Amino acid sequence: MPNNPSAPPPRQKRERTVFRRLDGILLLDKPQGLSSNQALQRVRHLFRADKGGHTGSLDPLATGLLPVCFGEATKIAGGLLGARKAYETVARLGIVTDTDDAEGQPLRERPVPAITIDSIDAALKQLTGRIRQRPPIYSALKRGGEPLYAKARRGETIEIEEREVDVHAFDLVNAADLLDGDEPLLRLHVECGSGTYVRSLVRDLGELLGCGAHVAELRRLWVDPFREPRMWTLQALENLLAQAGERVLEACLLPIEAGMTSWPQVRVSEAQAQRLGRGQGLRGPYQPQGQVALLDEHGRGLGLGEVDAEGGLRPARLFRWASATGALPEAGTP
Structure with missing residues (x-):
């Protein structure tokens, strides 16, 4: 049979990853656009680790520190989930979305009133300390064994109860975009405990300011006990593996003891x-x-x-x- 020049080339068979026993902690700088589980599976295949887990989800929109535990380190991952965390976020005033961030659909838009630094600081103070917070409808919280975001995507009506969370710091970093009239943006710093949603904090801040708000950008800076983390991007890890091999890649891992200091x-x-x-x-x-x-x-x-x-x-x-x-x-x- 003659060859068909217009036929697509045969698909290359993807090599199956041969996993191995590997123990340690990777401080991953999660890229925007991937879920935490997608990022975990990418690095797990890179390292060929037979077992892995992450310590606290980041939204696909978010970037920054995602500690990944391989092997025996997964046994301490649960203790790291409740650790104190720090974020930088950009709040976009005037628009409320169904997900409380820029990936959602706009629900309503309101004009942004004249806002002063004093009024911003006063609103931030109300959202600092031991507060009651309503988690976002689009979240990984489970009800009846199913994540809330799955129910929300099907259009189900969801009632979410408020719960107590700890917000150790909620501070204004920069309001130049807003005050200069360029864009209604606030740059903020957050330090919080387990179960706190930055999206909810920004949403509630917008309501206190009278115009609504959503998260436009979010980056996790650190998670206890990793206060000054040396993070690795997926691209850097892929380059290391390609250029220097697996043994050099393993040098990016922290020993399990580094995660036990809490x-x-x-x-x-x-x-x-x-x-x-x-x-x-x-x-x-x-x-x-x-x-x-x-x-x-x-x-x-x-x-x-x-x-x-x-x-x-x-x-x-x-x-x-x-x-x-x-x-x-x-x-x-x-």
Whole structure:
């Protein structure tokens, strides 16, 4: 049969990723346009990590720090979800959207009144501290096992209850665009606790200012305990892999211990580590009461433990190497 010159070239078969055991934490600079899960899967395939998870979603519109946990680091990811976080955001005044950000459909538009720095600061003060906040309808919060955004996309009527959140700081960075009459934009800095939605803060700020608002830009700056993060973009990681290979790529990972500094630390001897590895508790007194990070005599992480009211210590979530043999991997070993 003669070749057909107009036929499209045959599709290249995509090589299947061969995953491997890999432990560590990547401080990813998430790009705009990807969901947090899409970004996670991209880096998981780059590193060929058999297990991975992220610590707190960022909206597709948002950029910035997304800590990604590989392997045994996923066992501490839940504790990092509740960490304090900081953001820079740009609020666009005068337009309210159904998602409370620039990716949504406009619901209503109002003129922006004459606004002073004092009135902005007064409104920001009302939204600082322990406040009650209504999360956005388009959010990953689940009801009946299904994310709210899925219900919203089907046009279902959704009632969302207010809940208490902690806003440690909500400050004006720059109002030059608004005051100069260029665009009705406010540049803001936010520090908040777990469960706080910056989109809701900006929406409520717009209502206090009498004109409505939505998030035009959002960037996460840091997440405890990573206050001064060295972040890696997807492009930089892809270039490293292509130019220098997998071993150099692995050097971008932080050790698991870097993510354990938010917990009080308890060091144990080799004999005590063996007892914990067998699931046995240790008599104290240990302190403080509650969840603690378990380290061996050399500072290597063993996992998470729990100190009870009597000062006894028991294992909670141990890493795979915290076994009865007491054998630990060498630093940097995948």
